[in-house]
Amino acid sequence: MYDKITPPTVGEKIRFENGQPIVPDNPIVPFIRGDGTGIDLWPASQRVLDAAIEQAYGGQRKISWFKVYAGDEACEVYGTYQYLPEDTLTAIREYGMAIKGPLTTPVGGGIRSLNVALRQIFDLYACVRPCKYYNGTPSPHKSPEKLDVIIYRENTEDIYLGIEWKQGTPGCDQLIDFLNNQLIPETPELKNKQIRLDSGISIKPISITGSQRLVRRAIQNALRLPKNKQAVTLVHKGNIMKYTEGAFRDWGYAVATGEFRAECVTERESWILSNKEKNPSLSIEDNAKLIDPGYDSYPAEKREAICQEVREVLEAIWDSHGNGQWKEKVMVNDRIADNIFQQIQIRPDEYSILATMNLNGDYLSDAAAAIAGGLGMAPGANIGDNAAIFEATHGTAPKYAGLDQVNPGSVILSGVMMLEFMGWQEAADLIKTGLAKSIEQREVTYDLARQMEPPVNPPLKCSEFASAIIKNFD
Numbered sequence: 067m068y069d070k071i072t073p074p075t076v077g078e079k080i081r082f083e084n085g086q087p088i089v090p091d092n093p094i095v096p097f098i099r100g101d102g103t104g105i106d107l108w109p110a111s112q113r114v115l116d117a118a119i120e121q122a123y124g125g126q127r128k129i130s131w132f133k134v135y136a137g138d139e140a141c142e143v144y145g146t147y148q149y150l151p152e153d154t155l156t157a158i159r160e161y162g163m164a165i166k167g168p169l170t171t172p173v174g175g176g177i178r179s180l181n182v183a184l185r186q187i188f189d190l191y192a193c194v195r196p197c198k199y200y201n202g203t204p205s206p207h208k209s210p211e212k213l214d215v216i217i218y219r220e221n222t223e224d225i226y227l228g229i230e231w232k233q234g235t236p237g238c239d240q241l242i243d244f245l246n247n248q249l250i251p252e253t254p255e256l257k258n259k260q261i262r263l264d265s266g267i268s269i270k271p272i273s274i275t276g277s278q279r280l281v282r283r284a285i286q287n288a289l290r291l292p293k294n295k296q297a298v299t300l301v302h303k304g305n306i307m308k309y310t311e312g313a314f315r316d317w318g319y320a321v322a323t324g325e326f327r328a329e330c331v332t333e334r335e336s337w338i339l340s341n342k343e344k345n346p347s348l349s350i351e352d353n354a355k356l357i358d359p360g361y362d363s364y365p366a367e368k369r370e371a372i373c374q375e376v377r378e379v380l381e382a383i384w385d386s387h388g389n390g391q392w393k394e395k396v397m398v399n400d401r402i403a404d405n406i407f408q409q410i411q412i413r414p415d416e417y418s419i420l421a422t423m424n425l426n427g428d429y430l431s432d433a434a435a436a437i438a439g440g441l442g443m444a445p446g447a448n449i450g451d452n453a454a455i456f457e458a459t460h461g462t463a464p465k466y467a468g469l470d471q472v473n474p475g476s477v478i479l480s481g482v483m484m485l486e487f488m489g490w491q492e493a494a495d496l497i498k499t500g501l502a503k504s505i506e507q508r509e510v511t512y513d514l515a516r517q518m519e520p521p522v523n524p525p526l527k528c529s530e531f532a533s534a535i536i537k538n539f540d
């Protein structure tokens with residue numbers, strides 16, 4: 067079955083039933099060490115995970131790690147350009163769950179992202195990135211403790227599908243010619259727009275399927291949160307990209323008000339309901355004016371559409387959501403992408419789950435990570451219905467590779483997400499305790515050390531930070 071790897075002789079497979087993992091006490095879990103700093107991060111992280119499992123379950127539970135290859139290490143074992151060998155894909159398919167270090171993607175030419183490829187191959191459509199502040203972590207932000215968000219990033223489409231044409235190639239010229247001379251002139255809405263002849267082209271597909279399954283998962287997660295965190299914000303640049311990002315917003319709301327009608331309220335619905343609660347005799351038109359301050363300046367047709375919206379909301383959900391019942395529901399709202407970057411800085415506590423398309427989520431997760439202490443403290447998971455791969459938000463940080471210097475916190479916390487996904491909460495909790503205590507004791511790697519007041523000097527090495535976390539389990 068495998069060409070150059072052998073699975074552990076002891077251990078069993080994780081199975082998925084209805085999207086949920088069924089986990090034996092001794093699961094076999096494939097891991098990819100990763101490029102660059104992966105060489106430092108993975109051994110430190112594995113040590114912490116194993117120690118926590120041993121301490122929590124005293125040998126009753128154990129992971130049998132299965133080393134599989136991707137990136138530079140794969141080329142060493144399988145030969146030139148064998149960045150993602152079939153063996154690795156077979157192992158992940160077979161065992162259902164894996165954890166990985168970062169993998170390099172060259173800018174401009176060269177291979178396409180192996181990280182993105184893994185997400186697409188296994189249809190891991192939700193990239194889940196919690197950004198939460200650990201007490202004592204240095205931050206450039208004044209009130210980092212107010213940040214506690216989970217980014218749900220669509221993981222399989224958008225420009226990451228990688229359908230693009232390089233400037234000056236025959237395919238690119240042909241596409242520009244077709245668009246400029248055929249499709250654009252046939253589309254009145256596009257007027258006389260033309261694409262510059264010396265352009266490169268990337269295609270940005272956003273589908274109903276991709277958007278709705280992501281938002282569905284985000285709402286399901288919101289329902290598991292404490293009441294005061296039950297909110298999902300749809301992040302988009304729909305004012306500019308109406309048929310991709312704007313459509314993402316509309317399809318997201320359709321999931322909330324269709325599939326989760328009893329559990330959700332949209333922000334606009336909450337305004338309509340609360341206007342009527344404050345003034346039960348409020349007319350439909352006065353309610354419409356309150357939810358849309360520009361109402362009086364709109365043409366009659368638009369004014370009627372807003373009145374109709376008010377009527378429909380009151381008819382549909384006044385009984386189930388009115389008289390304050392909406393305050394117990396998951397609040398679904400939307401924010402334009404540029405605004406959300408400032409919102410998470412100035413009003414982070416007003417947000418909980420941020421549902422995004424692929425590119426926006428990529429940008430936003432690094433920005434949110436900065437508030438919570440930086441990329442050394444930013445875990446993540448790529449989740450599908452039949453598989454899951456856990457990985458940090460950060461990349462290979464090549465300038466630090468092999469120096470035993472970078473913060474293993476993100477990979478370790480990705481491991482914590484994996485343990486929680488497996489239902490091994492006791493082991494996950496030990497690691498979170500160990501990490502929090504190490505930070506409190508100022509036993510930290512360079513990235514946190516340099517931001518602390520006064521700075522910690524010398525900082526711990528990557529491997530020493532792992533040891534500090536283990537020492538601080540209890």
Ligand SMILES: NC(=O)C1=CN([C@@H]2O[C@H](COP(=O)(O)OP(=O)(O)OC[C@H]3O[C@@H](n4cnc5c(N)ncnc54)[C@H](OP(=O)(O)O)[C@@H]3O)[C@@H](O)[C@H]2O)C=CC1
Pocket residue numbers: 103167168169170171172181440441442457458459460461462463464472473474475476513
């Ligand atoms: N999922 C994946 O595998 C990902 C892969 N990549 C790939 O990684 C490569 C490098 O990308 P790049 O843009 O430099 O981004 P990186 O995330 O690799 O690094 C950027 C900076 O973030 C900080 N940083 C990253 N990791 C850590 C850590 N563990 N501890 C402390 N600080 C950390 C460092 O900051 P400082 O210099 O201030 O110390 C580093 O220079 C590219 O090939 C990219 O495609 C990128 C993102 C995700």
Ligand SMILES: O=C(O)CCC(=O)C(=O)O
Pocket residue numbers: 169170171179180181182428459461
């Ligand atoms: O695949 C890569 O190289 C970068 C991906 C990335 O930045 C991310 O997923 O956050």
Ligand SMILES: [Mg+2]
Pocket residue numbers: 428429432459
């Ligand atoms: Mg990124």
